[in-house]
Amino acid sequence: LGSSITRALVRMSSATVVDEKALGDCLNEITRALLQSDVRFETVRGVQANIRNIVSLDTLAAGTNKRRIIQRAVFSELCAMLDPGKPAFVPTKANKPSVVMFVGLQGSGKTTTCAKYARHYHRKGFRPSLVCADTFRAGAFDQLKQNATKARIPFYGSYMESDPVKIAVKGLETLRKEGSDLIIIDTSGRHKQEAALFEEMRQVAQATKPDLVIFVMDASIGQAAFGQAQAFKQSVSVGAVIVTKMDGHANGGGALSAVAATKSPVIFIGTGEHMDNLEVFDVKPFVSRLLGMGDVAGLIHKIQDVVMPAAAAADDQHQQPDNQLLAQLAQGGTLLTLRSMYEQFQYLLKMGPIGQLLSMLPGFTSELMAKGQDKEGQAKIKRYMTIMDSMTDAELDSTNPKLMNESRVIRVARGSGRQVKDVRAMLEEYKRLAKMWSKMKIPKNGKMSHLTQN
Numbered sequence: 001l002g003s004s005i006t007r008a009l010v011r012m013s014s015a016t017v018v019d020e021k022a023l024g025d026c027l028n029e030i031t032r033a034l035l036q037s038d039v040r041f042e043t044v045r046g047v048q049a050n051i052r053n054i055v056s057l058d059t060l061a062a063g064t065n066k067r068r069i070i071q072r073a074v075f076s077e078l079c080a081m082l083d084p085g086k087p088a089f090v091p092t093k094a095n096k097p098s099v100v101m102f103v104g105l106q107g108s109g110k111t112t113t114c115a116k117y118a119r120h121y122h123r124k125g126f127r128p129s130l131v132c133a134d135t136f137r138a139g140a141f142d143q144l145k146q147n148a149t150k151a152r153i154p155f156y157g158s159y160m161e162s163d164p165v166k167i168a169v170k171g172l173e174t175l176r177k178e179g180s181d182l183i184i185i186d187t188s189g190r191h192k193q194e195a196a197l198f199e200e201m202r203q204v205a206q207a208t209k210p211d212l213v214i215f216v217m218d219a220s221i222g223q224a225a226f227g228q229a230q231a232f233k234q235s236v237s238v239g240a241v242i243v244t245k246m247d248g249h250a251n252g253g254g255a256l257s258a259v260a261a262t263k264s265p266v267i268f269i270g271t272g273e274h275m276d277n278l279e280v281f282d283v284k285p286f287v288s289r290l291l292g293m294g295d296v297a298g299l300i301h302k303i304q305d306v307v308m309p310a311a312a313a314a315d316d317q318h319q320q321p322d323n324q325l326l327a328q329l330a331q332g333g334t335l336l337t338l339r340s341m342y343e344q345f346q347y348l349l350k351m352g353p354i355g356q357l358l359s360m361l362p363g364f365t366s367e368l369m370a371k372g373q374d375k376e377g378q379a380k381i382k383r384y385m386t387i388m389d390s391m392t393d394a395e396l397d398s399t400n401p402k403l404m405n406e407s408r409v410i411r412v413a414r415g416s417g418r419q420v421k422d423v424r425a426m427l428e429e430y431k432r433l434a435k436m437w438s439k440m441k442i443p444k445n446g447k448m449s450h451l452t453q454n
């Protein structure tokens with residue numbers, strides 16, 4: 001979802017004239033991306049209409065930047081889509097203990113997230129506890145027990161009883177007596193037949209009357225999110241969503257669908273396997289990531305100031321950008337030298353830990369600085385630069401990949417105090433980027449991306 005919308009915006013920003021047609025095309029692509037992500041047609045139509053309203057209103061004012069307005073409109077519309085308009089139930093330490101039931105398919109992260117959730121409220125002064133009502137998966141109780149012990153949370157379960165409803169009811173009763181004020185019920189995510197799973201969820205909910213049912217989804221399910229969420233919503237009244245595995249490569253586009261299907265908000269995101277890897281959901285960074293924009297609010301400026309100072313200036317004053325590589329890119333068919341890669345690295349380091357925004361510089365995001373690995377990425381870049389410091393001018397300015405033969409590689413390794421394999425890794429990276437950049441072309445005016453617009 002993110003990448004297709006970003007592509008649409010980038011194309012929009014490189015269009016020389018932004019007219020009705022360019023806007024229409026851009027909106028159509030955004031629409032298609034949303035539909036492909038299984039967001040309901042009604043919702044998508046609403047988004048499209050709203051964007052049109054905002055944009056056409058603003059285009060009336062002279063001197064406004066339409067591309068930027070569209071970008072903002074898409075951003076705020078996606079934020080709005082993630083806001084179902086009513087907040088989720090929040091556990092209270094009132095007279096009666098809160099009951100929260102977790103549902104979701106097997107592997108989505110329920111058991112792990114239950115414990116994280118308990119721990120979160122434990123820190124807030126609650127006395128949470130866990131019930132294992134998953135009798136389908138062998139070892140389910142052991143897993144919950146282990147997590148609960150790690151998080152120092154009381155728990156209830158049974159190796160003998162096979163009826164999840166009975167366990168849930170008994171668990172509530174027992175844990176209430178023990179003085180727990182937040183009882184969390186973990187459930188099964190699989191059954192011999194799907195219908196049986198939903199029937200089981202309905203029965204557990206009916207017997208335990210949870211204050212909140214949380215639908216847990218894996219960030220990577222994408223298109224399947226709507227169907228899954230809807231299926232659960234039809235059997236139990238889902239009131240909140242948690243998106244897990246946000247530390248992976250998926251950026252959680254499916255959350256939009258889950259929110260649409262359940263009409264409930266995302267409340268937390270899971271960011272790792274560890275008990276502490278649970279974050280309160282924050283819509284703006286989430287949407288930024290979805291759109292591949294990094295933290296838009298704070299970072300657009302940084303990008304403009306640091307990465308593209310010359311290009312941005314050139315855009316205003318019709319001058320040649322003095323970022324040589326970008327200038328060359330404008331010509332197309334760029335032959336990347338090691339020296340220009342070195343200079344690009346310098347730019348990147350100046351930007352600090354905002355690797356996600358490197359999508360502006362093609363090739364750098366995906367492998368060199370993968371999402372969530374800015375530190376590693378920076379360390380790698382510094383290592384590469386140290387290696388390049390031991391290269392001769394001729395080597396740095398060469399565009400012949402064969403120049404760096406065995407004996408040169410060994411010499412550079414020795415000179416930089418690195419191993420031969422490190423030098424080779426750097427050269428591999430160079431080859432990969434050189435290949436990619438040779439195919440790139442950006443417009444002469446330096447309008448490489450919507451992010452450079454003001």
Ligand code: GDP
Nearest residue numbers: 106107108109110111112244245270271272273
């Ligand atoms: P369940 O079948 O829904 O109960 O899912 P589990 O809680 O057993 O989780 C399935 C797998 O996903 C386990 O290996 C978890 O450690 C892992 N997992 C859960 N949440 C996260 C997360 O936020 N990040 C990562 N990386 N792994 C997670």
Ligand code: MG
Nearest residue numbers: 110111134140
């Ligand atoms: Mg489980």
